[in-house]
Structures are given as C-alpha cells and as structure tokens.
Amino acid sequence: MLLKLTGGRVYDPAHNQENVVRDIYIRDGRIVEKPADGRVDHEIDVRDKVIMSGAIDMHTHIGGGKVNIARTMLPEDHAAEVYARTELLRSGTGHAAPSTLTTGYRYAEMGYTAGFEPAVLPINARQAHMEMHDTPIIDKGGYVMLGSDDFLLRMMAANSDQEAINNYVAWTINHAQAVGLKVVNPGGISAFKFNQRKLDLDEKNDFYGVTPRDILHRLSTAVNQIGVPHPLHVHGCNLGVPGNMQTTLDTIQGAEGLPMHLTHIQFHSYGTEGDFKFSSGAAEIAEAINKHKNITVDVGQILFGQTVTASGDNMRQFAGAPHSHPNKWVCMDIECEAGCGVVPFKYKDQSYVNALQWMIGLETFLLVNDPWRIFLTTDHPNGAPFTSYPHLIKLLMDKTFRNDTLATLHPEAQKATNLASIEREYTLYEIAIMTRAGAAKLVGLADRGHLGVGAAADITIYSDNDDREKMFAKPDYVFKDGELVVRNGEVQKITWGTTHVVKPEYDVGIEKPLQQYFDKYHTMKLSNFKISNDEIIDDGRGSLTIQPLHKGGKL
Amino acid sequence: MNDANTATTWQEIASPFCGIAADDLVIEVNGNRIKVLENGDAVNTPAFETPIGDIQPRIQGKEVTLEQAVSHIAEQLCSARQPLIGGMGTDLNGARAAMALADKSGAIVDSQFSPAAFRNILVLQDTGYMTTTLTEVRNRADVIVMVGSDIESSFPRFFERVVWPAESMFSVDINQRKIIYLGKPPSADASTAPDGRKAQVLACDDADLPEVLSVLRALINGKTVQADMVGGIKVSDLQQLTDTLKAAKYSVFAWSAMQLNYDHAEASIQMLCEAIKELNKDTRSSGLPLGGKQGDTTVNAVASWQSGYPMRSSFQRGYPEYDPFIFDSRRMLAENETDLLIWVNAFNVEGTPPESSAKTFVIGRSGMQFETEPEVFIPVGVPGIDHAGRTFRCDSVVSVPLKKLRDSGLPSVFDVLSAVEQAL
Numbered sequence: 019m020l021l022k023l024t025g026g027r028v029y030d031p032a033h034n035q036e037n038v039v040r041d042i043y044i045r046d047g048r049i050v051e052k053p054a055d056g057r058v059d060h061e062i063d064v065r066d067k068v069i070m071s072g073a074i075d076m077h078t079h080i081g082g083g084k085v086n087i088a089r090t091m092l093p094e095d096h097a098a099e100v101y102a103r104t105e106l107l108r109s110g111t112g113h114a115a116p117s118t119l120t121t122g123y124r125y126a127e128m129g130y131t132a133g134f135e136p137a138v139l140p141i142n143a144r145q146a147h148m149e150m151h152d153t154p155i156i157d158k159g160g161y162v163m164l165g166s167d168d169f170l171l172r173m174m175a176a177n178s179d180q181e182a183i184n185n186y187v188a189w190t191i192n193h194a195q196a197v198g199l200k201v202v203n204p205g206g207i208s209a210f211k212f213n214q215r216k217l218d219l220d221e222k223n224d225f226y227g228v229t230p231r232d233i234l235h236r237l238s239t240a241v242n243q244i245g246v247p248h249p250l251h252v253h254g255c256n257l258g259v260p261g262n263m264q265t266t267l268d269t270i271q272g273a274e275g276l277p278m279h280l281t282h283i284q285f286h287s288y289g290t291e292g293d294f295k296f297s298s299g300a301a302e303i304a305e306a307i308n309k310h311k312n313i314t315v316d317v318g319q320i321l322f323g324q325t326v327t328a329s330g331d332n333m334r335q336f337a338g339a340p341h342s343h344p345n346k347w348v349c350m351d352i353e354c355e356a357g358c359g360v361v362p363f364k365y366k367d368q369s370y371v372n373a374l375q376w377m378i379g380l381e382t383f384l385l386v387n388d389p390w391r392i393f394l395t396t397d398h399p400n401g402a403p404f405t406s407y408p409h410l411i412k413l414l415m416d417k418t419f420r421n422d423t424l425a426t427l428h429p430e431a432q433k434a435t436n437l438a439s440i441e442r443e444y445t446l447y448e449i450a451i452m453t454r455a456g457a458a459k460l461v462g463l464a465d466r467g468h469l470g471v472g473a474a475a476d477i478t479i480y481s482d483n484d485d486r487e488k489m490f491a492k493p494d495y496v497f498k499d500g501e502l503v504v505r506n507g508e509v510q511k512i513t514w515g516t517t518h519v520v521k522p523e524y525d526v527g528i529e530k531p532l533q534q535y536f537d538k539y540h541t542m543k544l545s546n547f548k549i550s551n552d553e554i555i556d557d558g559r560g561s562l563t564i565q566p567l568h569k570g571g572k573l
Numbered sequence: 574m575n576d577a578n579t580a581t582t583w584q585e586i587a588s589p590f591c592g593i594a595a596d597d598l599v600i601e602v603n604g605n606r607i608k609v610l611e612n613g614d615a616v617n618t619p620a621f622e623t624p625i626g627d628i629q630p631r632i633q634g635k636e637v638t639l640e641q642a643v644s645h646i647a648e649q650l651c652s653a654r655q656p657l658i659g660g661m662g663t664d665l666n667g668a669r670a671a672m673a674l675a676d677k678s679g680a681i682v683d684s685q686f687s688p689a690a691f692r693n694i695l696v697l698q699d700t701g702y703m704t705t706t707l708t709e710v711r712n713r714a715d716v717i718v719m720v721g722s723d724i725e726s727s728f729p730r731f732f733e734r735v736v737w738p739a740e741s742m743f744s745v746d747i748n749q750r751k752i753i754y755l756g757k758p759p760s761a762d763a764s765t766a767p768d769g770r771k772a773q774v775l776a777c778d779d780a781d782l783p784e785v786l787s788v789l790r791a792l793i794n795g796k797t798v799q800a801d802m803v804g805g806i807k808v809s810d811l812q813q814l815t816d817t818l819k820a821a822k823y824s825v826f827a828w829s830a831m832q833l834n835y836d837h838a839e840a841s842i843q844m845l846c847e848a849i850k851e852l853n854k855d856t857r858s859s860g861l862p863l864g865g866k867q868g869d870t871t872v873n874a875v876a877s878w879q880s881g882y883p884m885r886s887s888f889q890r891g892y893p894e895y896d897p898f899i900f901d902s903r904r905m906l907a908e909n910e911t912d913l914l915i916w917v918n919a920f921n922v923e924g925t926p927p928e929s930s931a932k933t934f935v936i937g938r939s940g941m942q943f944e945t946e947p948e949v950f951i952p953v954g955v956p957g958i959d960h961a962g963r964t965f966r967c968d969s970v971v972s973v974p975l976k977k978l979r980d981s982g983l984p985s986v987f988d989v990l991s992a993v994e995q996a997l
Contacts, residue, residue: 081878083969083970085878086874086877086878087697089877089878089881090694090697090698090873090877090882090883091697091698091701092698093698093881093882093895095881096881096882096893096895097894097895100892100893100894101892102890102891102892103676103677103888103891103892108673108676108879109676109880109888109891109892109893110879110880110881110892110893111880111881111882111892111893112881115881116881117878117879117880117881117893118878118879119879120881139970141970141971142970142971144963144972144974145874145965145970145972148665148875148878148963148972149878152669152878152879168712168742172742210857211709211713211823211857212822212857213822213856213857225743336703336853345700346697346698346699346700346701347701348697348701348702348703348704349703349704350703350704350705350706350859350970351704351705351706351709351713351859352705352706352709352970353706353707353708353709353970353971354708354709354712354713354742355708360701538738538739538740539708539711539712539738539740539741539742540708540711541593541707541708541711541734541735541971542596542708542971542973543585543596543597545585546585546587546596546973546974550974553963553974556666557666557669557987
C-alpha cells in the first residue's frame, strides 16, 4: 500500500532541508521514491503542516532495576496520575516514574519514536530489555555500563593492553545487546564500596590505584577502535558538587580529541561564586564545547516540580540523600559491577540552587553554537519527567516566555546569570537537529532521524503554532514504520518497536579470563549471563535491528 | 521425544525454586523423568524431581479439553463481581499474562508469598534502604549478621555459594569472616567457617527482636542505654557488636522476611534499615533481604513496571489501584471478599489455594492434588523444566534464563492465561 503525504513543510536537517514543501511517499514501512506512474493508494493532505522525522530521546531512564525501584517506591506518584484502560490501551500510572505501557503511549503521543536507556548494568541488562519490551510503539536500545566493574579495573590495574580491553568492551556490548557504552562516575561507584566518599578526575581508586581519567581514556579508545558509532557516553565525576565545572573542563581536555559524549552536563556545570557558594559555569562549559569538536553533550535540564532521581552513581546519590523529598531513598551496591541510587526530589523555583540549575541548563542550550552536538534531555526522570519536553522546547524557542518564567524565580538567582540577556531563540530547524537528525547520528541509527528515501517511515507531523508547547505536545499525525499510530495526540494503533544494537567484533579468547572470573568470584554462570537474540524477540513482539559499525572498526 | 532409553544431561541449569537462583545444577532428563545429578539441595532437588501427574484439564472433576477449560474460566470471569488472581507462582511471561488478564477483567492481583514480601516492600515505600547483592557479599563482606533468621533452612546453599567461597576478589580472608546471629540461632552448621570457627549467637525470640534492634540502633547512634539486658541479650554484647560493625569495612545484614513471621515485622526491618543507613556515615554497610522463591521477586517486578504497583493491586476501577491492606489475598479469601479466584502455581504441587467461598480455578503444576476439587483445574508445566522462561533472583537485580528440559506437552501459565484473556 502506497501512502502519500502531500504538501507538507519538511524539516530534514540530514538532507539540509529547512521548511521545504514537498511530498513524502511511504510503502512497507519505508520512505520510498515517488512512483513512476504517480499512483497512490492513500493520500493525506498535510499542507501547511510541519513535518519532521520521529523524535529520538537519546538519554532516558525507561527500563532496568533502578527505574523499577523508583516505581515501587513511589505509589503516591502513581496515584496522582492514573490512566484508565481503553479498548486499545492498557491501563497505567505515573508522572515521574510511569509504568512501561504508559511510557510508550505518552512518548508516541508527543511524536517520539525511539528512546534509549542510558544506564544498562550488564548483570541487569536482561531486566532493562524486559521493561523496554513492555514499552509499546517506540524503538528502544541501551548503553551498557562499564568502568566500575571489577573485571575492567583488575585488567587496568594489571596494565592489560588496549586490545584486551577492546575485546572485553566489544564482548559486553554484544552480550548485553547494547547499542553503545556508558560510564558513570568512572571508578567512583567502585570506590564508594571501598568507603571513598569522593573521586576526582585524577584521584586514585583506593584499591585499584586507577584514576577516572585513566578509565575514560581506555574506554573512549576502545569504543573508537572497535567502531561503535555512539561515542563513550560519560556521566562524569563529581555530579552535583559545587565547583565541578573544573572537573568537566578537565574531562573535556582529557578526551584528547577522541569522541566523547558528556551527559546531563547541567549537573556538572557548577561554580562556587557568590554568597550561596553556588554559581553557573555554563558560559565556560559552553565555550569549551564550542571549541572541542569531538565533544557532544546532552543537557539534563531541570524543571520545577516533584520527580525522582535514579542513577547508577551510588556515591553521589548517597551524598544527596539528605535532600530527598519525600524522605525515602535507596542506595545499592551491585554484583562487583556497578551500583545505583534512587532519591525522590522536588525542584523548587524559590530555591536559589534549583533556580540556578534551571538557568544553567537553559544557558547551556543557548550558548552552545552547534545544534548537532547538543541534545534535548531532562535525564528523565532526574531533571523532570519526559512529558515536560514540549514545555522545554517552548523555553528554548520563546525568549519572552523564558524571561517571564525567569522573573518568577528566586530573586537572587535571577541576578546570578546572564540568561535574561541572551537573545537567542531556537528555530524549528535547530529543534529538528537536536531531537532528530543529530540524535540519530549520535546513537548510530543509520535509517532513522531523517526523511530521505530508504529511511524507516517514523514521521511526526505538527500543526504550526506560535505556542510551541501546544504544538509539540500534540502532533497531528505520528507514523511508526509507516503505520499511523497517533492522530491528534491520541494513540490509534499499537505497534512494537525494534531494539537497536551494534555487534562489534571481538576475539572469543576474552571468554577464557571471563569464565575464570565468573567461576571464581561470581554468583552466576557466564553462560547464563549472556542475553540471547531469542530473549529480545521473546514472545514475538520484539525484534533486533543491527546498526552498522563505523568503517575501519577493528580490535 | 519420550524415548525412555535416551538420557540427556544438562549443565548450568538455574533453579527458580529458591530465591538465590543457583544456576550450576547438573540435571539428567530421561523422557519426562528429571534427576538432579549435581549441586542439588533440600529445596531444589525435590522441586525438580516431582513427577508429572494429571495432564488433562478438568471442569468440576470431569476431564475436558484445554479450550473448554479456558472458555469456562473466561465465561465465569466475565460475570464475577470481585475476581482475584492469586498464588502467582510463575515466571516472567506468566506474570505478564496475569497482569494483562487482570487489566482486562478488572481483577485484583496478589501473590502467595506477599505477607513476607511486603515486610520489605512497605519499608521501601516508607523510608527506603541500602542494600547489596550476592556477588558483593561473596567478595566484600567481612562481617555478616543474620537477623531473626535461620538462613540455611530456607536457603540451603547460601553459605556454600555466598559466605564460604574458595576465593574472594579483595583478599578478604574467608576464614576471618565474622558471622553473627541476632535472633534465631542457626539450626545446623552451615555458618561454621572452613577452619571450624563457629558463628557467634546473640539469641532472642521474635517477640523481643523489635526491642533488641531498637537498642542496637541506639548504640550505633552513640546513645547511652540504661538497661543491662534486652530480650535476653546483654547490652554489652550489643555494644561489642556495634564496635565490630563500626570497625568493619563492609558489614552485611541478612534476613529472610518470611522467617520474621510476626505482626508488624516491617517495623523491625525498618529499624534495621535505618541503622544500616546510619552506619554508613563512617563506614560501609548494607542489607541483604533474602526471599523471592518460586517467582515471587519476578511477579512483584513485572507488576511494578507494568502497572506502577507491586502485588496487592486492583484493576476494578479500570485503572491500577494499590492498597497493601485491602488487597491482601490471604485476608480477602479468609473473609470471603472475593467470588472468583484464579490460583496460579506452576512451581509447587503442594502450593494449593487456600480454602474459601470463592469459585476457584487452579492453573497448577501437573501433579497437584486437592482436598476440595476446584471448579477448574488446568495442569501446567514448570518454567525451567517444561518450557523456557526467565526468573528473578531475590536481590532483584539479577535474573536468570530458564531452559526447557523435556517435551511434556504441558502448556505454560502464559499459554493458558493469554488464552483466557483472548476468550474474554
């Protein structure tokens, strides 16, 4: 069946198309050429409407142990927001930590067609995939975490060569069914288990004697050499610590030209100036990002209200637990591999610190010049639930709205940055880059994020509206693999997205030391640790899409 | 594949029967007969070796086809006023099917072991906790305190797999590992170190445990305690325990919520968990809640991610509702608050439904026998024996794949409940 979308205003930055009026043809889930005979089976008139590829959330906590701990811990979050069952839709709940069915529906309703869980513990990858399997419509994938796992740290302490580390990284990405590699507080999660309460970039882990800088270097080199498109995804040292902007600047320098993605950079951009000893480092950080073309970032914007922070960074979550709201929290040490911390939190506009955090995120968006290297996230749910993205887009595109909001915040905070004087307003084209074309390129999705022939027909169509929050909250049409899944902001059809993975090559010889490690120290067998392709396909709703590696990827 | 002459041996098989999910079992399969060759124990071996019994579904004791049984359940479910899906002894996909069915039919969902599980869940939902997992304990713990629990009676291989491994990663001298019992004493010798050193026992009754834990927490916080004795334990012994914990590098408190079988045990667990948080001011310490046998951790996890709530939730109003006191299935059945019970237990032939006035439909492990014949009985296979699946371990981070070991032809809970949902 050939579907034609007629006369829309296309924003396809991957093909340099900004507001180009043209038709789009869809057949069998793909965008195809205009048929030679011009015959179509079905046509939708989308004249005057804005068309973009389906949006891609490249960092959102949607599946895995810590997300589920957050759900179980917060029945009051769910009771406040319930979704009744319909003929088509399962029931669900939740605002900050929604149930998986609700997550898929709400994302699709906003025109998102893919979401990526950024903190997949290898030992918990099975659960992350189970939860994403139960998330309807959107495509999914995960970045698997290394960097505080004892296997890697032992290798580094023994000065293993880079090739051995490359093998281990490639093996892990394969068997956790991941699309990228993540590191959280490199070596710090491990250090906390040895009772270290902080770990700076050049500070040694008490037991292993390796520094975060060493770990970042080894892992970013590995990712680069094995040809994984997504750069090493870094949750840096000292998250949330006033003064951590220096750590971030040093981390950027320390990347030494290798591709590196710094995530939720807002939480890593704090100075210590002023009466509150808490100030914005956004200007310096933005300058460093602008200068170092190998660096990409996502912001991790905070928005005011109740949410929950769920992170692999047990060290920093434990430190932040006294600020939990409500007063309950979880901190875990996990399997000599990783950790996690779940701390509910309320961001208040009358708090100097929270107001400044809000401003720092926006400053960062507005001062970074290249929309291909900065991405729109709230680190859901850490900064705010993902359902607040339309509000965030409005803040970026509408200076008056932004400054009006600014004027309601803590009075001292308003004076603490130059946000009010920043004139820039994001354009639709830049939003399309940040949420579609750039995101697909960053994650390594060859056939998504664009509207050219051959792309998967993940398409979102909006009515243009000066109120950008209204516009982005409720697209007119959302297509997923060519199926109309959402109409006027309501789900029409349930489909199940694919799981994107990469399969870098590795030498099976790595399984010898791994087998020994598992047999000697672990409480699970290596053979049972690996996740088979069949598990992803499961009851038939799931599928695997293997994305290409960079050319020249080698061991 | 029922040739009785060909035996196959399977390696690295995981057990869904015990919460610590040992996955090193060696199992021989001969036709439909299962024999545990290596690494079995008092829990796993009988659970694997229970033979298949009836294979034909029954309505009111009469044999019927699976389709007829499923139809009958669906029909009755439609007219039920307050249906309950209970037991929930199943694996990942069985739990998924149960949740989908509950959503569609407006049922209440609870598991057979929820009285134990909720002693921990209520603490999570009120103040939270700091916990650890089995591999961490195996390698890192220098002090392990068993609280109110005779761990080896419920988890026979816990000591072998977690406490006394041959080697550990951080040069913790296993023989120097201090094991202390606070509460119930050990029933046997699993807690004795390889070098013969016995565990220290500070014995007290369950009834005294709340007070003992309060005093321990007070001492951890540097408070002065006037009494000399609490619950039959010398306060000076508790002070010594406190000193040991503060000097430890990584102390672990292990408990089995099922064995803390007294009213408001969750308040004791909370006291302990708050004390653990306070110990972490200067050193490292974590809790290790053990439990989760026969799929219990799995069903709570699946319910939480699919509905937002763990067990004891209801879909009566068309959206998920949660009330750990009202939707307690044991209470509801005892007080005749439900008119229809779908009882799911694919793991344990002895796990039959409680007596009640509800019309009862059992989706049970083949081999189940009943004092009172249920309205419908559908014999099903066991996850990890009759069909592949996945189950969670008690520390809820790790899940293990379950394999299909024999071709008995028995349906799975997923097959049956999905069919009922479709027939609605």
